[in-house]
Amino acid sequence: MAKVTLKGVKKNYGPVKAIHGVDMEIKDGEFIVIVGPSGCGKSTLLRMIAGLEAITDGTIQIGDRVVNNIEPAERDIAMVFQNYALYPHMSVYENMSYGLRIRGRSKADIETRVQRAAEILQLQPYLQRKPRELSGGQRQRVAMGRAIVREPSVFLFDEPLSNLDAKLRVQMRLEIKRLHQQLGVTSVYVTHDQVEAMTLADRLVVMNQGRADQIGSPQDVYNHPATTYVGGFIGSPAMNFLTCRIDTGQAKLTDDVILPLPAGWSVPAGEYSLGIRPENLRIARAGETAHLQLDVDVAEELGADTLLHGKIAGEEMVVRVPSHAGFHDHSRPGLVIDIERLHLFDRESGLRVATPG
Amino acid sequence: MIERRPIADAVGHLIMLAAIFIVAFPIYLAVIAASHTIQDVSQTPMPLLPGAELLTNTARALFDGPQLVGVSGATPAIVLLMNSFIMAISIAVGKIIISLLSAFAIVYFRFPLRNIFFWMIFITLMLPVEVRIIPTYKIVADLGLLDTYTGLILPLIASATATFLFRQFFMTVPDELLEAARIDGAGPMRFFWDVLVPLSRTSIAAMFVIQFIYGWNQYLWPLLIASDYKYQTIVLAIGRLIRAPDAFYEWPVIMGMAVLALLPPVAVVVLMQRWFVKGLVETEK
Numbered sequence: 001m002a003k004v005t006l007k008g009v010k011k012n013y014g015p016v017k018a019i020h021g022v023d024m025e026i027k028d029g030e031f032i033v034i035v036g037p038s039g040c041g042k043s044t045l046l047r048m049i050a051g052l053e054a055i056t057d058g059t060i061q062i063g064d065r066v067v068n069n070i071e072p073a074e075r076d077i078a079m080v081f082q083n084y085a086l087y088p089h090m091s092v093y094e095n096m097s098y099g100l101r102i103r104g105r106s107k108a109d110i111e112t113r114v115q116r117a118a119e120i121l122q123l124q125p126y127l128q129r130k131p132r133e134l135s136g137g138q139r140q141r142v143a144m145g146r147a148i149v150r151e152p153s154v155f156l157f158d159e160p161l162s163n164l165d166a167k168l169r170v171q172m173r174l175e176i177k178r179l180h181q182q183l184g185v186t187s188v189y190v191t192h193d194q195v196e197a198m199t200l201a202d203r204l205v206v207m208n209q210g211r212a213d214q215i216g217s218p219q220d221v222y223n224h225p226a227t228t229y230v231g232g233f234i235g236s237p238a239m240n241f242l243t244c245r246i247d248t249g250q251a252k253l254t255d256d257v258i259l260p261l262p263a264g265w266s267v268p269a270g271e272y273s274l275g276i277r278p279e280n281l282r283i284a285r286a287g288e289t290a291h292l293q294l295d296v297d298v299a300e301e302l303g304a305d306t307l308l309h310g311k312i313a314g315e316e317m318v319v320r321v322p323s324h325a326g327f328h329d330h331s332r333p334g335l336v337i338d339i340e341r342l343h344l345f346d347r348e349s350g351l352r353v354a355t356p357g
Numbered sequence: 358m359i360e361r362r363p364i365a366d367a368v369g370h371l372i373m374l375a376a377i378f379i380v381a382f383p384i385y386l387a388v389i390a391a392s393h394t395i396q397d398v399s400q401t402p403m404p405l406l407p408g409a410e411l412l413t414n415t416a417r418a419l420f421d422g423p424q425l426v427g428v429s430g431a432t433p434a435i436v437l438l439m440n441s442f443i444m445a446i447s448i449a450v451g452k453i454i455i456s457l458l459s460a461f462a463i464v465y466f467r468f469p470l471r472n473i474f475f476w477m478i479f480i481t482l483m484l485p486v487e488v489r490i491i492p493t494y495k496i497v498a499d500l501g502l503l504d505t506y507t508g509l510i511l512p513l514i515a516s517a518t519a520t521f522l523f524r525q526f527f528m529t530v531p532d533e534l535l536e537a538a539r540i541d542g543a544g545p546m547r548f549f550w551d552v553l554v555p556l557s558r559t560s561i562a563a564m565f566v567i568q569f570i571y572g573w574n575q576y577l578w579p580l581l582i583a584s585d586y587k588y589q590t591i592v593l594a595i596g597r598l599i600r601a602p603d604a605f606y607e608w609p610v611i612m613g614m615a616v617l618a619l620l621p622p623v624a625v626v627v628l629m630q631r632w633f634v635k636g637l638v639e640t641e642k
Contacts, residue, residue: 052536073542085533089555098551099541146537 002063002076002153002186003028004049009058011044011210018044020210021058026188031180033189035197036207036233043158045207046190050079050156062154078147079156082163084139086131086146092118093127096145110149117148120182137168144179157189161196173199194234198222206230224343228350231275231343237307237318242274243347253313259291262339265355272353275343278307278320281335283327290334294319299328308333384619391415391612398608410609418613423598423606434614437591440583441573442621444590447510448572449565456519456564457557461549463520464527465535475524482517486578494581504585513578519564526560527553562632570622591618 004026011019019041026032034042047053049060051072059066067075078099086095093114100110118124121141131139140160147155160176161169177200180187191197197204198218206214206221206229214226225231231239244251244259247269251259259274284290292312300307301323308319308327319335327333344353390398393408417423422433462468463475486493493512502508530553538548554561579593589597595618598611626633 050536050540052539072536072540077540079537079540081533081537083531083533085531085537087534087537087552089552098538098543102542102547146541 003030003061004154004186004188005059005061006045006049007059007061009045009048009060010056011041011048011053012056018210019048019056022212024205024212024215026186029184029186031187031189031200031202032205033191033197033201033203034205034207035191035194037192039209040207041210042190042192042205042207046156046158046188049154049188050077051075076153077156078150078152078154079158080140080143080147080160082159084131084143084163086139086142088131091128091130092123092134092142092145095131095142096149099146099150113149113151114145117145120148120179121145136164137172140164140172141175144176148179148183153186155185155187157187157191159191160189161191162193169196176200194236198234204234206233208233224352225275226352228273228275228345231345235277237278237320239343240276240278240315240317241345242276242313242315242317244272244274246270246272246344257292257313259337260339262342262355265344267344267353267355271347273345273347273350275345276337277341277343278318280338280341281319281321282338283321283325284334284336288334288336291337292335294333294335296327296329296331296333299331387612387615387619391609391616393609395607395609411613414609415613415617418610418617421610423610423614432586432589432594434591434594434617436587437589437594437614438617438621440588441590441592441618443506444509444575444579445569445572445621447506448513448575449568451510451514452516452519452568453561453564455514456516456523457549457554457561459520460523460527461553463524465545478517478520480517481515482521486513486575490577490581497582503582504588506588508582509579509588509590513572513575516568519568522560522564523557526557530556559632559635562629562635566625566629566633569625573622 004024006022006024006026009019009022010017022045024032034045036042044053048055049062051067051070055068059068061067062075062077072079087098090098096114096117097110100113105113114127115124118127121144123138123141123145126134126138126142131142134142140163143160157176161172164172173196176189180200189196189200201218203215203217204221205212208227208229214221214230216224216226221230221234225234225239228239228241232241242251242253244253246252246261246267249261249265251261251272251274253259281292294308294310294312294317296308296310298309300309304323305320306323306325306327308321308331310317310319321327321333325333344355345351346353388411389405389407390403391414392411393404394410397404397408418434419438420433420435459478463471463478497503497508497512500508502511534552535548538552543551573590574592575590576592576596579588579590580596583589583593591614595611595615598614599606
């Protein structure tokens with residue numbers, strides 16, 4: 001068990017800059033999820049911690065040791081790969097014990113460790129089988145077993161659930177969470193799935209084009225996104241952004257669409273981007289003044305909820321309303337915004353604007 | 358795809374049967390000839406049904422060798438077979454070892470001029486033994502390796518084909534396996550032995566079959582190197598059996614020897630057929 005410290009970590013592939021300098025302190029026993037779309041550098045960052053990619057600049061520390069020039073095997077880490085990377089010709093037992101055998105552990109020691117890991121992961125009946133005789137979920141568990149038996153200081157997960165079907169993914173997500181509670185080992189987990197990220201993480205790292213846009217707890221990232229990018233990436237469906245002009249305590253979208261702002265906000269007049277989550281809008285009750293009128297193009301029925309897609313002041317907008325509200329394509333409901341939950345971003349830089357008050 | 362074309366099917370089968378007949382009849386004839394006495398075989402037309410002397414004739418070929426006019430002392434087939442065996446197995450095993458290692462280097466290591474080395478190996482695919490036979494002979498002769506097993510085997514071991522095949526196979530092995538092995542603490546050679554070689558076993562089997570037959574059927578190279586009868590291979594010896602015109606030949610014994618020469622490659626193919634086919638059609642990952 002150990003903390004992991006990244007200081008100004010950069011990665012260039014020739015002239016291409018993949019990681020622009022990431023600083024991060026992962027506490028002992030913490031579960032960190034690095035989330036972002038493909039190509040944002042999240043896997044590269046993980047592979048640098050693992051030692052599979054060289055570090056161009058900066059330092060990575062595991063425990064108190066700078067590991068920049070240390071081989072992966074010596075870093076006291078274990079990694080779970082997206083495609084499991086099990087040795088196809090070895091049995092489950094051999095797969096799990098391979099690292100221990102190379103390290104020259106005694107037979108008895110290997111036996112206890114493998115049996116214990118197999119018990120935790122419910123793999124005992126399959127120890128003599130080959131990976132190809134197992135289902136996807138079982139293979140994933142073997143991959144985790146291979147990591148557990150080593151008893152490393154840090155677990156690294158590289159999109160471990162993306163090859164599984166939706167149902168199994170939810171189940172394995174829960175198992176990983178339980179495993180972490182049980183073992184308490186520092187874990188770094190990479191995913192592009194924001195639901196996985198939200199549910200698993202103690203803290204989230206939202207990556208955007210080689211930068212860490214925000215590092216914080218799931219609630220923090222959801223409630224106070226640091227940039228429009230984070231706001232748009234975390235939350236499903238994505239946050240709506242409306243360009244507006246703020247003046248005298250009001251947000252003016254167009255000449256006839258004007259929204260009120262929370263009472264305490266004191267922001268300088270100017271052009272802003274207003275973030276509204278689809279779940280922070282509701283249908284106006286009878287007799288209530290609606291903030292907005294939405295021209296619904298498509299209503300997507302999800303069962304419990306309906307997503308209304310439409311346009312307001314020429315900009316795309318999604319609203320999540322309860323299904324029993326009964327809106328359909330081409331309806332025109334009046335909407336009320338939960339004003340207290342508005343997010344304000346700078347129009348140019350996309351950075352969150354502090355709204356003191 | 359469902360096809361119902363009875364005439365095309367019939368024609369196709371007919372052509373196939375004719376081809377099989379053309380290929381199989383001479384072999385049948387050889388077996389028949391080996392099963393009669395010399396008097397029977399010398400009749401015209403020669404008998405087309407098996408006789409009773411097969412065991413006697415092959416035993417004579419195996420232990421005495423056919424008596425030839427003008428050639429003093431026959432070499433028994435057992436010596437020739439042994440030479441062929443040593444040569445074919447050494448070539449096949451040597452080629453596999455060398456090719457596995459060079460493919461491993463080319464696929465998994467970044468070293469200067471890596472691509473140039475690969476293309477150099479690849480280009481030798483276009484140069485069969487016959488093209489480079491004079492310089493190779495000169496080198497082997499200068500090294501004093503004429504009439505030795507080393508001289509017979511060594512120059513034939515380098516193999517572009519096998520290197521290429523293993524390279525293609527290694528490139529299909531997912532990178533994550535190497536990375537997992539690195540994290541598990543396996544060095545390059547450990548990874549090679551513990552992961553790559555076991556994964557390549559079907560390809561290795563296919564390569565063994567192909568290269569064993571290649572080695573067994575070598576004619577020109579042993580012809581140059583093995584002037585001493587002790588080092589002659591069976592394929593070479595068969596060629597030498599019938600070189601004198603109008604001589605008296607012990608046809609049944611010669612044919613017995615030909616049949617013996619045929620058996621080991623057939624046995625290798627039959628025994629390794631399952632692996633051989635697997636190695637060529639499927640990539641087990």
